[in-house]
Amino acid sequence: MTRVKRGYTARRRRKKIRLFASTFIGAHSRLTRTTTQQRMRALISSHRDRSRKKRDFRRLWITRINAVTREDKLFYSYSLFIHNLYKRQLLLNRKILAQIALSNKNCFDIISNKIIN
Amino acid sequence: MATRRLLGAVARPLRFSNQPISSLPNFGTLTLRSKLVTFSQSPPSNTLNALAYTSIFRCFSSRTPDYSGSEDDDEEEEDDEGEVEDSCDEEDGSEAGPKLVAQGGKSEAEKLEEAASIGYKVIGPLTPSENPFKPYEPVFAVVQIGSHQFKVSNGDSIFAERLKYCEVNDKLILSKVLMLGSRTETIIGRPILPDAAVHAVVEEHALDAKVIIFKKKRRKNYRRTKGHRQVTHSPSFLQ
Numbered sequence: 001m002t003r004v005k006r007g008y009t010a011r012r013r014r015k016k017i018r019l020f021a022s023t024f025i026g027a028h029s030r031l032t033r034t035t036t037q038q039r040m041r042a043l044i045s046s047h048r049d050r051s052r053k054k055r056d057f058r059r060l061w062i063t064r065i066n067a068v069t070r071e072d073k074l075f076y077s078y079s080l081f082i083h084n085l086y087k088r089q090l091l092l093n094r095k096i097l098a099q100i101a102l103s104n105k106n107c108f109d110i111i112s113n114k115i116i117n
Numbered sequence: 118m119a120t121r122r123l124l125g126a127v128a129r130p131l132r133f134s135n136q137p138i139s140s141l142p143n144f145g146t147l148t149l150r151s152k153l154v155t156f157s158q159s160p161p162s163n164t165l166n167a168l169a170y171t172s173i174f175r176c177f178s179s180r181t182p183d184y185s186g187s188e189d190d191d192e193e194e195e196d197d198e199g200e201v202e203d204s205c206d207e208e209d210g211s212e213a214g215p216k217l218v219a220q221g222g223k224s225e226a227e228k229l230e231e232a233a234s235i236g237y238k239v240i241g242p243l244t245p246s247e248n249p250f251k252p253y254e255p256v257f258a259v260v261q262i263g264s265h266q267f268k269v270s271n272g273d274s275i276f277a278e279r280l281k282y283c284e285v286n287d288k289l290i291l292s293k294v295l296m297l298g299s300r301t302e303t304i305i306g307r308p309i310l311p312d313a314a315v316h317a318v319v320e321e322h323a324l325d326a327k328v329i330i331f332k333k334k335r336r337k338n339y340r341r342t343k344g345h346r347q348v349t350h351s352p353s354f355l356q
Contacts, residue, residue, distance in 0.1 A: 046331075099268065100259075111303070114305060
């Protein structure tokens with residue numbers, strides 16, 4: 001075979017990787033081999049956490065609703081609240097709309113009062 | 118994801134005689150104004166066919182809704198996903214409640230709009246020169262698009278999944294409104310408010326930022342890389 005120099009192909013590939021990892025700390029953005037490894041780890045984390053993000057937010061909303069429903073009443077909790085929601089066919093106020101509990105607290109109180117009765 | 122831009126918009130809740138459940142008792146003295154607007158639209162084509170269909174918006178004179186009674190449940194809820202056949206919105210006047218101005222339009226939809234309303238929207242006309250954005254009002258509505266719910270108010274814009282049969286600058290009417298609220302009153306739909314409608318205008322079709330899907334199994338010599346861009350629509354809520 002004729003002689004083939006590798007030229008700039010590897011450099012271009014590594015430049016892209018380095019651009020991706022350009023904001024990493026220390027050697028993770030400077031040394032090539034470390035950079036490629038850190039880039040792989042970053043991408044894996046982001047892939048996994050995209051699914052996790054949905055779970056995390058749902059947990060957060062549930063905790064918030066729980067906190068709000070336990071404030072005024074004894075023996076009231078998130079589970080009872082959700083049970084009443086479904087029983088009253090308020091089928092479609094999802095957990096994200098216990099952001100209402102944050103922003104318009106009185107609306108949330110009205111909902112919960114309506115549901116209890 | 119992008120930030121929300123504030124444009125003028127209004128949520129239009131509609132009150133109908135015994136449908137919704139309102140909470141605060143000071144509705145005895147509501148004065149209603151009626152507004153007559155009729156216009157016919159020819160919404161843009163469906164996906165590939167150039168179907169021309171018209172939906173006519175009619176406005177009726179005002180009614181005084183019953184807020185005193187009707188603590189009971191409404192009739193059975195509609196199905197969760199799917200057919201909202203006619204988007205029947207009756208027009209009310211506006212209330213003299215402290216901060217709530219509500220209006221709506223009634224549309225007699227043809228059957229071809231059923232397809233459009235699977236995603237809980239109805240296509241209105243394109244807006245050539247209208248500037249329907251109202252200034253901000255402290256009312257919010259909870260709207261469902263597809264399987265996502267949004268808490269919207271006048272002038273919000275939102276990123277939604279791809280909506281079929283929509284083009285840029287289309288007016289949409291989102292017919293699945295779950296709740297309405299303002300500083301003084303809340304109306305809770307069970308599960309939806311049958312006569313409430315939220316109007317929106319599709320601002321853009323866009324692709325999301327690129328997401329790199331990277332899978333790796335260590336020590337097993339397995340690595341896969343893929344890129345993905347999701348199509349989004351962004352409607353912004355007007356009156």
